Amino acid sequence: MVNSSLIKELKKIVGDDYVMHHPDELLVFQYDGSTDKALPDVVVFPKSSEDISSIVKIANRYDQYIIPRGAGTGLSGGAVPMYGGIELVLTRMNSILSIDVENRLALVEPGVVNLDLSKYVASMGLFYAPDPSSQISCTIGGNIAENSGGPHCLKYGVTTNHVLACEIVTENGDIIWLGDKFRNVPGYDLLGGFVGSEGMMGIATKIIVNLLPIPQSVKTHLASFATIDQASFAVSSVISSGLIPSAIEMMDKLTIEAVENVVKCGYPDTAGAVLLIELDGSNEEVSEQSKQIMDICNSLECQDISVAASIEERNALWRGRKGALGALGSLAPNYFLVDGVVPRTKLPETLKTISKISEKIDLPIANVFHAGDGNLHPCILFDEQEPGMAEKVLGAGGEILQACVDVGGTLTGEHGVGFEKKEFMYKIFSNSDLDQMLRLKSSFAPNGRLNPGKVFPGGPKCFDMGNYNTFRS
């Protein structure tokens, strides 16, 4: 039972309407996009940095955990309150505060939806480059916490490459700034450490991001291949030719089937895999590079390659890709999405291993991923109502991650470690690596009050003691 004087104090700060604590109101806040779930004790919707500072100070007095939350689209259990506490939902803080067109900067609140920023600045000839496939709903605060990527991060880099400064509320309730809008901050790069810290080092309350000019020309190619092997080889060939497309996305046969069931954007049903290859830049550059892409794909005997002839056609191709995960619902009631990275040259080998794992567990695995970055997203399709299924799927997810690590890859390309992958951290980090990372986290949040139980192996508090020799099996 949550403490009634805590509720009273929280209501005094944000108003009665913005504190939820009745069990039925809390249900929706137990989830993000992963398979983990746990109920918070209370949910609070602050409106300002000052509200958050006061809430954090109250949490300290009542010895409560604080779990920041954006839109809850995370795929590693990051915003799930595994040990209860106060869930701090930042969606009311959704103002674009100012745009500096001359310097191409935006000052935004953390609850601004990613795509809304690009829409807002489009008339100024600008856009915000990091574009997670969830960009119609995920927030810039969540993107910062996860250091999110997206299809166009192949050319433009991930979130950390576009964040210049951040106001944060610390674990003791102080409001401080990290970074500087002109990038030249003397001293240590604390902002670099904060981006990707998964809500454990502070709460992002204002953010200055870099905007880019909308390119003069964009061409989107749809290339279909008979096999996923051929499509993977095409990815390596494009990159090794020296071209850097703005995006290279791959979808396998199962994903194409799902997309065509739901989005119907014209992907060919005869293909074993399709690639979306996008180029952007000046008119001359893009025309020249488009010819090169056509030549490479044709020389690899692709079944077909076409270029979107209009903005509508281009949007339709991207609607298919960005709607692919949702469309998998037409094939099975649930999917478990694995986020691993492999060197691009290891794509065919790793995809074969994934296919063998699929046969072994007798469950289909659909692949839809940022191929240009070697960032795989195998989605294991299942029905969680079937007894024993969740364990089977999680086990297979672990095998896939091990396969990525075995070929020189890593545990996550963009979805973060969260709760889901924290025990896998031992696969790529030594005890000393983890201790050092923990010391950095602890210099920001020594009491482990912010988003406990994420990223570091162990429970909510034991990781604060450090020394991984104690916990490693």
Ligand SMILES: Cc1cc2nc3c(=O)[nH]c(=O)nc-3n(C[C@H](O)[C@H](O)[C@H](O)COP(=O)(O)OP(=O)(O)OC[C@H]3O[C@@H](n4cnc5c(N)ncnc54)[C@H](O)[C@@H]3O)c2cc1C
């Ligand atoms: C269909 C689909 C497609 C996706 N595609 C991509 C993709 O292409 N690339 C990609 O990178 N991800 C992708 N994701 C994952 C997810 O959308 C991203 O991780 C996104 O950044 C999460 O944002 P959110 O606002 O939903 O954050 P949440 O899920 O609410 O939270 C994520 C983490 O951020 C922390 N957090 C949230 N706000 C703050 C804040 N203001 N200060 C400090 N910590 C905070 C939370 O505590 C949590 O740890 C996809 C998800 C879905 C469902």
